[in-house]
Amino acid sequence: MAVAVVPPKKRSQQTLVSKRWVFLFDEVEQVEESLGGSWDKVRALLGGKGSGLFDMTRAGVPVPPGLTITTEACNAYLANGGKFPENMWDQVLEALKEVEKKAGKKFNDVENPLLVSVRSGAKFSMPGMMDTVLNLGMNDTIAESMVKLTGDERFVYDAYRRLVQMFGSVVMGIADEPFEEYLTSVKRARGVKSDVELNADDWKEITAEFKIIYRAEAGEEFSQDPYHQLELAVEAVFKSWNGKRAIDYRNAANIPHDLGTAVNIQTMVFGNMGEGSGTGVAFTRNPATGEKKLFGDFLMNAQGEDVVAGIRTPVPIAGLEKENPAVYEQFVDIASKLEHHYRNMQDVEFTIERGKLWMLQTRDGKRTARAAVRIAVEMAQEEVINREEAVLRVTPQNVIQLLHPQFDDLAKAAAKKNGRLIGTGVNASPGAAVGVAAFDADLAEKWGKAKRAVIMVRPETKPDDVHGMLASSGILTSHGGATSHAAVVARQFGVPCVCGAEALNIDVRNRVLTVGDLTVREGDTLSVDGSTGEVFVGEIERIEPNFSKETYLIKLLSWADTFRRLGVYANADYPVDARRAREYGAEGVGLCRTEHMFFQEERLPIVQAMILSEAGSEEETRNLEKLLVFQHDDFYGIFKAMDGQPVIIRLLDPPLHEFMPDHEQLALRAAGLRLMGDRPNELTRVEELMHAVEGLKEFNPMLGLRGCRLGIERPALTAMQVRAIFEAACQLQKEGIQVHPEIMVAVTNHENEVKIMRELIEKVATEVMTRTGETVVYKIGTMIELPRAAIIADKMAEYSEFFSFGTNDLTQTTYGISRDDAEGKFLLDYVERGLLPSNPFQILDEEGVGYLIKLAVERGRKVRPELEVGICGEHGGEPNSIAFCHRAGLNYVSCSPFRVPVARLAAAHAALKG
Numbered sequence: 077m078a079v080a081v082v083p084p085k086k087r088s089q090q091t092l093v094s095k096r097w098v099f100l101f102d103e104v105e106q107v108e109e110s111l112g113g114s115w116d117k118v119r120a121l122l123g124g125k126g127s128g129l130f131d132m133t134r135a136g137v138p139v140p141p142g143l144t145i146t147t148e149a150c151n152a153y154l155a156n157g158g159k160f161p162e163n164m165w166d167q168v169l170e171a172l173k174e175v176e177k178k179a180g181k182k183f184n185d186v187e188n189p190l191l192v193s194v195r196s197g198a199k200f201s202m203p204g205m206m207d208t209v210l211n212l213g214m215n216d217t218i219a220e221s222m223v224k225l226t227g228d229e230r231f232v233y234d235a236y237r238r239l240v241q242m243f244g245s246v247v248m249g250i251a252d253e254p255f256e257e258y259l260t261s262v263k264r265a266r267g268v269k270s271d272v273e274l275n276a277d278d279w280k281e282i283t284a285e286f287k288i289i290y291r292a293e294a295g296e297e298f299s300q301d302p303y304h305q306l307e308l309a310v311e312a313v314f315k316s317w318n319g320k321r322a323i324d325y326r327n328a329a330n331i332p333h334d335l336g337t338a339v340n341i342q343t344m345v346f347g348n349m350g351e352g353s354g355t356g357v358a359f360t361r362n363p364a365t366g367e368k369k370l371f372g373d374f375l376m377n378a379q380g381e382d383v384v385a386g387i388r389t390p391v392p393i394a395g396l397e398k399e400n401p402a403v404y405e406q407f408v409d410i411a412s413k414l415e416h417h418y419r420n421m422q423d424v425e426f427t428i429e430r431g432k433l434w435m436l437q438t439r440d441g442k443r444t445a446r447a448a449v450r451i452a453v454e455m456a457q458e459e460v461i462n463r464e465e466a467v468l469r470v471t472p473q474n475v476i477q478l479l480h481p482q483f484d485d486l487a488k489a490a491a492k493k494n495g496r497l498i499g500t501g502v503n504a505s506p507g508a509a510v511g512v513a514a515f516d517a518d519l520a521e522k523w524g525k526a527k528r529a530v531i532m533v534r535p536e537t538k539p540d541d542v543h544g545m546l547a548s549s550g551i552l553t554s555h556g557g558a559t560s561h562a563a564v565v566a567r568q569f570g571v572p573c574v575c576g577a578e579a580l581n582i583d584v585r586n587r588v589l590t591v592g593d594l595t596v597r598e599g600d601t602l603s604v605d606g607s608t609g610e611v612f613v614g615e616i617e618r619i620e621p622n623f624s625k626e627t628y629l630i631k632l633l634s635w636a637d638t639f640r641r642l643g644v645y646a647n648a649d650y651p652v653d654a655r656r657a658r659e660y661g662a663e664g665v666g667l668c669r670t671e672h673m674f675f676q677e678e679r680l681p682i683v684q685a686m687i688l689s690e691a692g693s694e695e696e697t698r699n700l701e702k703l704l705v706f707q708h709d710d711f712y713g714i715f716k717a718m719d720g721q722p723v724i725i726r727l728l729d730p731p732l733h734e735f736m737p738d739h740e741q742l743a744l745r746a747a748g749l750r751l752m753g754d755r756p757n758e759l760t761r762v763e764e765l766m767h768a769v770e771g772l773k774e775f776n777p778m779l780g781l782r783g784c785r786l787g788i789e790r791p792a793l794t795a796m797q798v799r800a801i802f803e804a805a806c807q808l809q810k811e812g813i814q815v816h817p818e819i820m821v822a823v824t825n826h827e828n829e830v831k832i833m834r835e836l837i838e839k840v841a842t843e844v845m846t847r848t849g850e851t852v853v854y855k856i857g858t859m860i861e862l863p864r865a866a867i868i869a870d871k872m873a874e875y876s877e878f879f880s881f882g883t884n885d886l887t888q889t890t891y892g893i894s895r896d897d898a899e900g901k902f903l904l905d906y907v908e909r910g911l912l913p914s915n916p917f918q919i920l921d922e923e924g925v926g927y928l929i930k931l932a933v934e935r936g937r938k939v940r941p942e943l944e945v946g947i948c949g950e951h952g953g954e955p956n957s958i959a960f961c962h963r964a965g966l967n968y969v970s971c972s973p974f975r976v977p978v979a980r981l982a983a984a985h986a987a988l989k990g
């Protein structure tokens with residue numbers, strides 16, 4: 077094979093511009109510059125953890141010095157079939173010399189040894205990547221000299237045994253069990269419970285035994301060459317990029333496979349150097365409530381992830397203030413520095429080595445919905461961010477979560493009295509959850525998928541449990557604190573969680589939870605209050621949230637209101653809905669469904685009698701007069717509640733048979749009466765009713781005699797409704813309350829339908845106003861809920877002052893799909909199979925239904941530029957659909973009162989994102 081000869085000149089040039097695979101933590105400027113100032117590219121090159129370390133170093137935060145091998149090196153290694161790219165290792169050694177200078181210690185040096193951690197870190201934080209190895213660079217000789225240097229034999233062998241185990245498990249793939257089992261046996265033999273109680277001799281012995289375990293499991297000695305240790309660790313990080321867990325995660329999270337991971341090699345700082353040292357994790361603000369106060373846990377005389385591992389019960393960070401005020405002071409200072417630098421709440425890892433604080437990691441902290449809102453508002457008030465950003469940082473999902481139901485205090489108090497409170501733990505993720513206990517993740521997932529509300533119950537959770545946690549309504553653990561795995565994941569996904577409920581005995585093997593003599597079996601119901609940490613057996617009743625107490629949300633939404641262009645109305649049928657809608661910030665009623673008023677118990681018989689009477693008959697009039705009284709009061713109540721805001725009232729919409737009793741029921745009853753034969757009058761009545769119901773029966777009631785068709789066929793009914801509206805309006809105006817009714821005609825297809833209804837409405841309205849001497853400013857408009865109406869919107873606009881898109885029906889009629897028949901059956905299957913991108917009854921179908929909406933807006937406004945256009949289907953409260961409504965130039969969206977806050981935020985997002 078011919079060997080390509082590289083001319084000498086070219087070769088030297090190559091070395092000159094030789095690619096940099098390695099950077100020092102203080103070289104952030106160089107990296108950034110070489111990547112054209114793009115921080116995203118810096119993150120891609122150095123990984124999330126690495127770029128964070130570089131950035132913290134730049135911000136003047138104390139970070140132990142170190143170096144990062146780039147993700148490009150990882151990719152080159154993998155592409156090379158497992159060979160370090162040219163020059164990479166030389167660059168590592170060169171950079172390590174610089175790190176040694178900064179640290180004032182030397183790697184592989186007996187006199188003054190430098191130990192390092194080897195940490196992986198891809199662009200996006202992802203489970204499955206190699207775990208960190210701490211204390212790398214130790215061997216028997218170095219350990220002995222460290223004992224002399226530090227005078228702390230206990231510390232040295234604690235560090236050494238950790239290295240042997242971590243290196244063994246992470247780099248060589250040895251299981252943790254043999255190490256843990258041995259450690260437990262030593263503790264048992266010494267009669268101690270926790271690691272801190274073991275002394276220097278113990279750790280020395282343990283280290284020796286760990287090396288024996290290592291040799292047995294790995295088939296070779298634990299390497300005494302620090303450089304060899306380093307090389308193996310770096311390779312292991314590179315390889316972990318293509319490990320199965322990492323690939324699975326990337327597939328699930330849609331992360332590309334060609335990013336690679338960086339390797340961070342960092343000077344060790346020691347939290348296990350006695351009582352003046354420690355380690356911990358903290359949030360710069362409370363991640364559950366958002367309160368501006370350091371929040372987290374720490375352990376004195378501990379290392380690495382001891383805090384999260386639940387080996388000892390950590391101390392809340394507030395304890396640091398007492399224990400070591402100087403360090404706490406440093407911490408407060410650094411927290412504020414970090415927050416100003418990142419302009420966000422941070423989640424940090426730190427270590428205190430003999431009274432000096434070091435930061436080891438920072439990232440934007442995960443938080444609950446409640447915390448997200450408060451932090452956004454307070455950061456804007458502190459002028460760290462502006463109001464637009466504050467509004468954009470809170471997601472509609474946050475608002476939905478915040479307004480979730482809570483447990484009823486009274487029901488809770490009663491349950492306590494009855495001894496149903498079985499334990500209290502850490503209130504790790506707020507919310508009220510009721511469900512059946514499941515003792516493992518797979519079962520939790522299975523039941524969750526079968527639409528069963530589940531509380532996943534575990535001593536603690538691990539990354540492998542996440543699928544079950546996501547399918548659960550609540551999570552309960554007996555170990556771990558507010559920063560444990562369960563707590564962090566639960567907060568991130570808004571699942572209520574109580575953790576560290578120590579009193580509960582969770583026996584996963586036998587699938588029971590015991591406390592005292594009480595036993596909770598798998599499948600039994602539990603109630604978990606993630607806001608207070610309480611755990612109950614059985615179900616506790618839940619109540620709606622109290623919006624008026626959500627002061628931060630109210631403030632945030634008031635800012636959102638200044639950014640949005642869309643109005644936000646509510647669909648409200650009763651005065652109580654209207655009042656709630658206003659409290660939640662609605663600016664009008666976009667849909668008042670009058671038929672709901674007809675369904676009320678005392679009214680239904682009158683409605684039925686009215687339907688059975690002949691159109692235009694005296695009986696019809698008599699029954700309508702009775703209904704008029706009710707309707708008057710309904711409208712009076714709603715108008716009053718809305719106090720001058722527009723109220724859009726839809727005249728009777730559903731097919732009449734909906735008001736009638738069920739035919740089969742009547743038939744059964746008639747048969748019974750015939751059999752008895754003693755109540756002939758009753759029998760006649762029932763038979764007549766049956767007959768009437770038969771007469772009203774339609775093959776396709778949704779496409780039958782309904783909406784304006786009914787209003788036209790039964791003009792007296794329309795007249796009664798209009799009269800009720802105007803009499804109520806005139807009365808209120810006399811009482812000094814302005815009223816703006818907008819009367820809406822439903823299910824229209826042809827402009828003549830609107831025309832004829834308009835004439836009728838205007839006639840009655842004028843009559844009432846003349847009689848009362850009041851002038852009510854009102855509008856008449858139509859719903860657009862049939863494709864034809866949308867297409868001839870210009871003609872519709874001639875008789876309509878407003879349009880309201882009834883997108884539930886418009887979606888049904890555009891698709892030709894009956895929602896009630898489809899959702900439970902093929903529609904969701906369609907979505908799951910990817911046939912449809914989403915359920916069009918949930919998220920507005922922009923391509924089809926949305927096209928009709930845009931067309932109708934355009935054609936309608938051509939004829940009537942001031943035409944008011946809104947949406948009153950359920951899509952009016954759905955964030956994606958709201959963004960569409962904004963773009964389509966609608967004037968307002970109208971949704972259920974509970975969704976008004978979400979809609980206000982979503983409308984602001986739509987405006988701010990443009």
Ligand code: ADP
Pocket residue numbers: 140192193195196207208210342343344345346379380381425426427436437
């Ligand atoms: P993870 O991505 O799992 O959080 P990390 O690399 O952040 O892994 O490290 C695991 C633990 O070791 C953390 O508690 C971290 O703070 C600690 N740690 C990492 N590097 C050092 C170091 N150089 N000195 C002291 N502790 C360290």
Ligand code: MG
Pocket residue numbers: 207381
């Ligand atoms: Mg970890």
Ligand code: MG
Pocket residue numbers: 425437
């Ligand atoms: Mg970390």
